Amino acid sequence: xxxxxxxxxxxxxxxxxxxxxTSLFTLTRQLPRIASQxxxxxxxxxxxxxxxxxxLFSMLAARYPGKNIFEIAREAAGRWAGGALNGLxxxxxxxxxxxxxxxxxxFSQSTLLGATPIxxxxxxxxxxxxxxxxxxxxxHARVIELIFPFMVLFxxxxxFLLTGDMNLSRLEPFLVVHPGRLGMSSLIQAASFGDLxxxxxxxxxxxxxxxxxVALRKGILISTILLTAILLLIINVLGEDLASDLTYxxxxxxxxxxxxxxxxxxxxxxxFVWVPFATMKSVLTFAAILYGLSSxxxxxxxxxxxIPLGLLLLFASYFSFDSVIDVFAFxxxxxxxNQAAVQIVLFGILLLAVLFRRTAGxxxxxxxxxxGLVRTTALLLAAAAILLPALFLAKTHAWVGDACALGYVCLxxxxxxxxxxxxxxxxxxx
Amino acid sequence: MNPLFMLLVxxxxxxxxxxxxxxxxxxxxxxxxxxGAILGVSLFLYLCAVLDYEPWMPxxxxxxxxxxxxxxxxxxx
Numbered sequence: 001x002x003x004x005x006x007x008x009x010x011x012x013x014x015x016x017x018x019x020x021x022t023s024l025f026t027l028t029r030q031l032p033r034i035a036s037q038x039x040x041x042x043x044x045x046x047x048x049x050x051x052x053x054x055x056l057f058s059m060l061a062a063r064y065p066g067k068n069i070f071e072i073a074r075e076a077a078g079r080w081a082g083g084a085l086n087g088l089x090x091x092x093x094x095x096x097x098x099x100x101x102x103x104x105x106x107f108s109q110s111t112l113l114g115a116t117p118i119x120x121x122x123x124x125x126x127x128x129x130x131x132x133x134x135x136x137x138x139x140h141a142r143v144i145e146l147i148f149p150f151m152v153l154f155x156x157x158x159x160f161l162l163t164g165d166m167n168l169s170r171l172e173p174f175l176v177v178h179p180g181r182l183g184m185s186s187l188i189q190a191a192s193f194g195d196l197x198x199x200x201x202x203x204x205x206x207x208x209x210x211x212x213x214v215a216l217r218k219g220i221l222i223s224t225i226l227l228t229a230i231l232l233l234i235i236n237v238l239g240e241d242l243a244s245d246l247t248y249x250x251x252x253x254x255x256x257x258x259x260x261x262x263x264x265x266x267x268x269x270x271x272f273v274w275v276p277f278a279t280m281k282s283v284l285t286f287a288a289i290l291y292g293l294s295s296x297x298x299x300x301x302x303x304x305x306x307i308p309l310g311l312l313l314l315f316a317s318y319f320s321f322d323s324v325i326d327v328f329a330f331x332x333x334x335x336x337x338n339q340a341a342v343q344i345v346l347f348g349i350l351l352l353a354v355l356f357r358r359t360a361g362x363x364x365x366x367x368x369x370x371x372g373l374v375r376t377t378a379l380l381l382a383a384a385a386i387l388l389p390a391l392f393l394a395k396t397h398a399w400v401g402d403a404c405a406l407g408y409v410c411l412x413x414x415x416x417x418x419x420x421x422x423x424x425x426x427x428x429x430x
Numbered sequence: 431m432n433p434l435f436m437l438l439v440x441x442x443x444x445x446x447x448x449x450x451x452x453x454x455x456x457x458x459x460x461x462x463x464x465x466g467a468i469l470g471v472s473l474f475l476y477l478c479a480v481l482d483y484e485p486w487m488p489x490x491x492x493x494x495x496x497x498x499x500x501x502x503x504x505x506x507x
Contacts, residue, residue: 034503095488117432184503297461304453304461307446308468311439315475320487326496333499334492 010141015219021281033244035185045186054216062209069200070295076353106324133306174401175390194339201288372422383411
């Protein structure tokens with residue numbers, strides 16, 4: 001079996017593609033519907049939850065070095081139970097791939113390819129996905145490395161290009177939403193962060209468990225910052241009412257970009273990044289399914305089943321989700337239940353198997369509680385804790401809401417900076 | 431269904447079958463069976479599309495829940 005290796009940075013950026021990829025089109029509309037102008041604060045609990053998943057992955061990778069989640073499941077839970085678990089994971093990933101492909105197809109049809117039938121767009125997307133499957137995961141990582149800087153660059157320059165359309169009063173008063181509503185929007189976003197499970201299929205691409213841990217945490221924090229920034233901008237530019245009424249508020253926001261009179265279709269350039277960014281999420285999901293299928297036969301080949309699976313994906317996505325509203329509706333409570341069921345079963349069985357089976361190889365990673373790791377986690381928890389007093393006091397004391405929102409942003413940025421120093425620490429050890 | 435799509439897909443099936451014969455020659459019986467099963471399900475879905483019949487899809491499982499949540503929680507707020 002050829003050993004596939006990618007860097008910590010590539011792994012982290014793959015995580016970002018998975019977490020941001022299609023959230024950009026779905027939840028930027030749905031979250032303001034639930035948590036009004038405070039929807040941009042819905043990412044902190046999902047980030048904490050994703051940190052917990054990263055810790056579980058790291059623990060499994062430390063116990064079963066050089067193996068992906070499918071191989072770990074078969075080794076830990078045995079041939080039959082592990083096989084059933086892998087079947088469940090493959091079905092789950094297939095549903096994610098179908099949802100994402102259909103969403104990208106609907107989005108492309110309504111923004112770029114108005115006259116093209118949906119099945120032809122799906123066909124082209126599946127063709128690209130199947131082509132990528134004939135390559136290796138290292139190639140996927142390199143393509144993501146090409147797109148990712150543009151994604152960050154556009155997110156960074158958008159506020160400067162939209163200064164004329166921004167109005168801070170659309171975000172105010174801060175933290176006056178009912179805590180239950182903020183909790184619900186966080187839960188829905190957390191389910192979207194559940195797509196992190198797909199990274200389990202690529203655990204074998206990094207040699208050390210500590211490297212996997214820091215890469216996952218770095219990717220989660222980049223995604224949290226990017227999504228927070230984008231939703232903050234959407235509400236700041238469009239307002240919560242318009243953001244929740246429009247089909248694609250993120251697209252409408254970038255439509256407002258204008259540099260000069262002759263450069264007023266800047267959104268086309270941004271779509272050149274957004275659409276491949278989202279498509280790469282489907283590519284990674286497809287690769288994960290292929291790894292899952294090949295794990296039944298004891299190898300890690302992506303190009304054994306890619307064509308038949310591509311055809312299945314094409315027709316399954318053609319018949320699933322009649323409209324984009326169906327995709328949006330599925331991304332809410334149904335996704336929460338779906339992710340919860342799969343993750344409870346998967347991690348429950350794996351943890352039990354790890355606890356009761358002592359046959360697996362133990363790790364030589366002793367840096368699980370490195371200072372950087374503790375610092376980043378503490379900063380993230382502090383960012384969540386700082387919101388609590390404001391949720392109860394901001395209605396009567398607006399300044400508490402303002403101060404806590406500012407503190408939240410500062411702590412989130414500090415946690416992000418801390419995750420970079422974590423990576424440096426691990427690289428030094430390596 | 432788009433006529434171009436209807437023409438392209440049989441060609442794809444033909445290509446997939448030819449590829450299957452070549453690629454899976456050295457593979458085991460299990461792999462050939464699995465590839466055949468996936469192709470079979472795809473062919474069934476293609477026939478459904480041609481005959482304008484809507485088969486059950488996994489996301490239908492969640493449809494009622496999705497509609498309930500959309501109406502009772504989001505739109506009433």
